[in-house]
Amino acid sequence: MSARVLADFEGRWRIARRIMPSGQPEAAFDGEGVFARSDEGLAYHESGQLQIPGQTAMQSERRYVWDKDLNVFFQDGRFFHSVPNAGGETEHWCDPDHYYVTYLFEKWPRWRVTWRVLGPRKDYLMITDYSHKGSSA
Template identity: 25%
Template sequence: MSEPAPAPSPPLAPWGSPDAVFDRLAGEWTLQRNIEGQASMSGVATFTPLETGMLKYREEGRIRLTDGKEFDGHREYLFERAPGGFLVHFAETPPRLFHAIAIVRDGDALAGSATHLCTPDTYDSSYRFLPDGSFTIRHTVHGPRKDYLSATVFSRRAG
């Protein structure tokens, strides 16, 4: 006697399915970043829809080095919808691919990861979309020029 097939997993609120994550990124987020042993950053990240269908990602914040020095910083990327996830491009002309993230269910979260070779260093990146509506991005960088872990937590900015 065979067992019944397991029921499909329901979408994870508030992210929904992997295909829905891209749309749910639009808007403003607070960010808290720790670069292990080097710095921290607090700021705001905004995903702005563009006419091309991409999302322009811009983060701005205050960076504090471990020696106590502080300064303002910013960074931009372009996010592009892809089946079951998204592509992240460097905000250059023309855009250059950073990595492709395929999102899968991982316990009570959605997650995706990718590796980017920036010769001679390697970036291993992971994204987790959590049930409370927040998400995290971790970049583990190894190589002769760079060796660090950057962990960022994004929370929806209160209106």
């Protein structure tokens, strides 16, 4: 498998996400992520429906910026984490919680990101599957 480069991510992606909080029912997110060219690299925007058991589905979205080295930044410019270009593990510390993440690219252009979040405020597993939908144009 070849290493991923920033241009590989450009375009539209279908997103299917499962959120499994410890000791609570599983939630689901279904939506779309778009990586579009920007001055910094690729601007990422995802939007879709978040379904939490026992609640009305709600609109959910998030935004990040990815640079040419696959560093991910929050929309306000703060560093978030680096994506291993061949897939693999990385992490993010958000005091007092620790975010462990694994990127899997073996089935490209389908890929998976798994987050395991542990700390006094958070305890959950989140698995996100991406499948390519085509160009962002």
